[in-house]
Amino acid sequence: MPTPQTQIPTKIAYQGFFATPVAITHLPDARELNIALKALILERSMSIASTDHSNRGGWQSTWDFHEWGGSAGNVIIAVARKAASRLTCSRTGETVSPNWKLNSWANVNRRDNGNEFHIHPGCLWSGTYYVDDGGTGDDLTLGGEFEIQDPRGPATIMYAPSLAPKVPGGLSTGASELIRARAGMMVLFPAWLSHSVRPYHGDGVRISIAFNLGP
């Protein structure tokens, strides 16, 4: 239908409205931290029973990691608080310094373990720090991706599923995006964003620390 010779000359500007932020941070000196955290978490996983929430298999600690995570754990929590403050502002865009309350827990996943889609009501930001990626950071066949669902719902794709807006990220409209975990990486996202962890296909061990922050 378009016949370019009859079109009117235009200036076109694209804007992405209502974007959902996901912050990625790679911690400095993560190697030393991860050695300490791995030993601590594996030891705890062998002596205390797992809790059961969104996890499909694997071991999950109680929500008090920040009380037993030691000095290495304190570093992770401190970075999480700083990152959350940087991602938060007042209604009028001013800097804020919320007094973050938090809960946090450790996860140990082995082959076939993952997490169902879920959200974290009752807080503002949620996040994960990867102590050991189980090799998934370098080997795409091992699964274990962090998956986030389009928060705009299915209406975005119901009319013409074979078409998508030709904009950055347009192909995940009405679907999901995958983020590959790497040891030493922290992911921070809105607590209302539905997310999951795809099953791990490797023979190693995946260790992460998850947390929720709210003022």
Place this chain on the structure above:
Amino acid sequence: MEAPTQTFDIDVRAYFATPVIFVELEDPEKLNLELRQTILERRSTNISASESTQNTWRSGWDFASWGGEPSRRLLETFAAIGNDMTQTRLNENQAQSTEIKWNLSSQAVVNPCGENNQLYAHPNCFWSGVYFVDDGGNTNDHPVVNELELLDPRGLAPIMYNSNLRMNIPGGENAGAYHQIKPKSGLMVIFPSWLMHRVNSYQGTSTCISIAINLFVSN
């Protein structure tokens, strides 16, 4: 071990953004005069297609059939941009579709009264939009209100836990609420048809004229 005192880099990625395309026509004055004349003539001989209050008039969704050459050029421009902003989701073995067969519906609107701030979207369509023929004198000095409001498609989730805080990203102040776009003669705004929107009442004393346009796939 202490918390790192050095600044650490944060890569803030923007996911699932809703595309809104702002199109400014070059030298729209002549086109707008022609469209204005055609639409006001039509209004003088046809009652409003939808029940309305105050001074509002709406044509049917058949603007293309009576809008003449100016409407044809305007609608073809809309369709071409919509086409350029669309891609095909491909399976690995599927060939790229080079052509999408589009169809259009369009409606002229004079002095929108906001219809009680009713929200609407356009099912059965892919791109929707509006072209402002005459902003009715909507300047910074004399705002006359009739903004286009686009609602956050994520609903209230971003502000339900704490409505005093926002995500510190561009546009974060509108999370859980709406973006407001001020009409401007010669401006076309295109957005996904599923995006809920509304138009605030025109409160000026001049005449505000716009054209609503929907782009959908031909069967």
